[in-house]
Amino acid sequence: MSVKANVPGAYKTVKNLRTVRAAFISALLLLPPVVLADSAYEVYAQMSQQDCLNTDNEATLDALSAAALPSYPGQGLSGTVRRPGEVVFAYGNSLPQILCQVLELTDVAFEPGELIETVQIGDGARWSVQSAQSGSAVGKMQQHLVIKPFDSGLRTSLLVTTDKRTYHLTLKSSLKGFMPMVRFTYPEDEIKRLNAKARELAAYQERNTIAGTGVTVDQLCFAYELDGDEDLKPVRVFNDGRKTFIELSAAFKGAPLPALLCVEQEGGLFSGDKLSVVNYRVQGTRYVLDGVPSHLRLLSGGDGGLSCDIRLHTSKS
Numbered sequence: 001m002s003v004k005a006n007v008p009g010a011y012k013t014v015k016n017l018r019t020v021r022a023a024f025i026s027a028l029l030l031l032p033p034v035v036l037a038d039s040a041y042e043v044y045a046q047m048s049q050q051d052c053l054n055t056d057n058e059a060t061l062d063a064l065s066a067a068a069l070p071s072y073p074g075q076g077l078s079g080t081v082r083r084p085g086e087v088v089f090a091y092g093n094s095l096p097q098i099l100c101q102v103l104e105l106t107d108v109a110f111e112p113g114e115l116i117e118t119v120q121i122g123d124g125a126r127w128s129v130q131s132a133q134s135g136s137a138v139g140k141m142q143q144h145l146v147i148k149p150f151d152s153g154l155r156t157s158l159l160v161t162t163d164k165r166t167y168h169l170t171l172k173s174s175l176k177g178f179m180p181m182v183r184f185t186y187p188e189d190e191i192k193r194l195n196a197k198a199r200e201l202a203a204y205q206e207r208n209t210i211a212g213t214g215v216t217v218d219q220l221c222f223a224y225e226l227d228g229d230e231d232l233k234p235v236r237v238f239n240d241g242r243k244t245f246i247e248l249s250a251a252f253k254g255a256p257l258p259a260l261l262c263v264e265q266e267g268g269l270f271s272g273d274k275l276s277v278v279n280y281r282v283q284g285t286r287y288v289l290d291g292v293p294s295h296l297r298l299l300s301g302g303d304g305g306l307s308c309d310i311r312l313h314t315s316k317s
Helices: 002-030 033-038 040-047 055-067 187-208
Strands: 080-083 086-090 097-100 106-109 116-121 127-134 142-149 155-162 166-173 181-185 224-228 236-239 243-247 259-265 274-277 280-283 286-290 295-300 306-312
Touching: 097 106, 097 142, 116 127, 116 142, 142 155, 142 166, 224 236, 243 295
Parallel strands: 086 181, 097 166, 106 181
Antiparallel strands: 080 086, 106 142, 116 155, 127 142, 155 166, 224 306, 236 243, 243 286, 259 274, 259 295, 280 286, 295 306
């Protein structure tokens, strides 16, 4: 008797629950899409309670997190600000996290001359990625990706392959701000360029170094005037700012060399020039003097013999 008496009440309770559930579902359907989108990842994470990671997998993830910590400017996740609106990441030494914002555009610029081949994004439904380019000269054209999120609180990954390298990027959308411009530096390429310049400089020095001097042609001053007997004139005179080099012709090889003196003061009608001995070394047919005297003289055969004056101009030629 009591059971039959309670049947209408129980039926009424179930009916009320159905009405409440229907109203709740209707309310969910009427919610703005932004709410559903914000919580999509969290709902998925709550539904997926099972985890297949073992201890080794977790250790690998911990190592990745440790390696991602910033160690010096240009590395890590955050990048560095080089100029207003621009964030720079060091390629190969960083894990870029690019911050975007709804109704705003983020421009990701690649190396000039680098060509984008493929672009893959984890969440193509709530992110827009469009290509663009700047410049037209061969080797200087620069390709860009223009990124725009359709919602806030989003996170996804972006994979970009080019003809030179592969980029792994993390995209985040926020209401607090965004990165208007993103570009990359390439430390390994810079090291290669520096090494190439060093090799080029070494080759230049090897080609242009004057034998026995250790200096290159561009370090030398050849601004000398020769006046005197032709048989005594040097074939070349130059200095490197510290030493003076005087090269005689091959005719003096194995023969007595002329004396080399410094003309400290030229004489007048009734006095001779004031000469002094200079400190020099002889290398074959070359004189090497310490210092850069402005006036030198070669003498051969004593009084009445051959002579040649070597004068330094005030400016380099």
